[in-house]
Each structure stands twice: as structure tokens, then as C-alpha cells.
Amino acid sequence: MSEYQPLRPTKGPVGRLFAPVAGFGVTLGAMFRPTVTEQYPFEKVPPARRYHGRHQLNRYADGLEKCIGCELCAWACPADAIYVEGADNAEVVAETGGGQVSPGERYGRVYQINYLRCVFCGLCVEACPTRALTMSNDYELTGPTRAGMIYEKQDLLAPPAAGALAGPHPMVEGTTDTDYYQGKVTAPTAEQVAWVREHRPDDPTLAEAADVVDGRAAPPQPTQHTLRPSATKADYTRVAAEGGHAGDRRAGEAPEAAALVPGAAAPRNGGVR
């Protein structure tokens, strides 16, 4: 048997002399760096661009949902944190007189992620065949109840981008689900706007979509959850004095507390954001 030969180059005499104290080099280096104390939760420092935070279910440019309820994300999840139930778009078409939730045959009727189980590995995102599922940079996921940590579809679904039409509505005329997947649908069309105007004249997304169709506004851009805005120390002090949890929001909580997370959706399942 040959003698063991280390692959790393052996140290010279000076290197061997300082080897016992070499580890202190890290400590000494750190001692002279400026100290940075992050003032969380008053000031939120954005995490790295590819940070794995809360999930998001995305939409196509015309507002239809990308999720087809295939459950591949649920099967890929090592923590069994996702629950999906798919349903037929044909049922929605019959019910609404022509509208559908996503392009193609199926859509995700029930979509849940249990954030008490999720380890934020991102395998679900890799498994998704339509790029419906992505992860945002939002890391504020704690809450006071277990039930509230199960996020439902309405908590995860991105709102329609400015200029897109909320679903259900028909697909763009003459396209297939493959056209959608290949990015050939870039904005709502006049026919889709006319359909929504006929079936849901009060739809809040209608005006902006009509502007896009008429060329008065730019086509919709994809949306991404962003970090919630920083609250001031005074906000937190006031909410704590009122018996609230600074930064948290629960069902039935005072609107003043909800104001700490401006731009957030209405109180959701279990009440925890």
C-alpha cells in the first residue's frame, strides 16, 4: 500500500510556525470591520435576489392563471407541504357562459401550502411544468396560530398585473394552451374585454385592460411579491399599546394594525399573514 499523499500543498517553515494561531486571522479580520446592526422590523433590508421566500402562483399576461392543477409540485415536495386539487375548466365554462380560469383543460381549484412544513427548498418550483409557481423574497411568514400557517390559493395567487383582466374569462381567440406557455399571449384582447364587460361590468380590472387594448396604456408586466414596506417605530409602538402584535395581522384585527402592512390583501385563512 502506498503512503498517503495529501493533495493540499504542505506549508513551509513560516506557515508551520503560525499554523497554531492561523484561525485567529478570521477573528482579527472581523474585529476591524464596521459593525452593522439591522433595525428590523423598523427597516427591512432586502434579502439576496434569489432568496427562497413565500411562494407565488402566477398569471399570464391576459390575467388567466398559469396553474393547471397537475399536482406535480405536491408530489415533488419532500416535506409533504403542498395540497392541490385540480378541476375541469369545462365546468367553469358551463357555469360562466364561456369563461375559464386557466388556458387548457384543467385549473387548480384548491391550492394550499403548509408553511409549518415547508423547508423552502424550491423543488416544487422546479417541478412545475407551466412556471405557475415561483418563490418571492417575502420572509415574514410567522403567525400566532397553526391553522393560519396554511396558506390558501387566494393567499398565494398573484393579483392581475395592471392592464390584465381578472378571470375567469375566455382564452385569447385562436390560441391554445401551448401558445400561452410559449409566451405568445402578451396582453388581453378586445374580445376578452368585451366578454368581461358583458358578464362582469363592475370588474375593477376592466378599465385598465380596456386602456391596454385601445393603446392608451402599456401591456401588463409580470408581478412579483415584494418585501412589505418598512413600518416606523411609532407605528409599532402604537399597535403594541393597542394590544396588537407589531407586524402581524389577524382576522378581525384593528385596521390600524393592518396598516402596518400596506398593500397587503384582505385578512386571509386563519388570519395570519
Ligand code: SF4
Ligand atoms: S419549497 Fe420545498 S418544502 Fe416548501 S413546498 Fe416547495 S418543495 Fe415543499
Ligand code: SF4
Ligand atoms: S403549481 Fe405547477 S406543478 Fe403545482 S399544480 Fe399548479 S401547474 Fe402543477
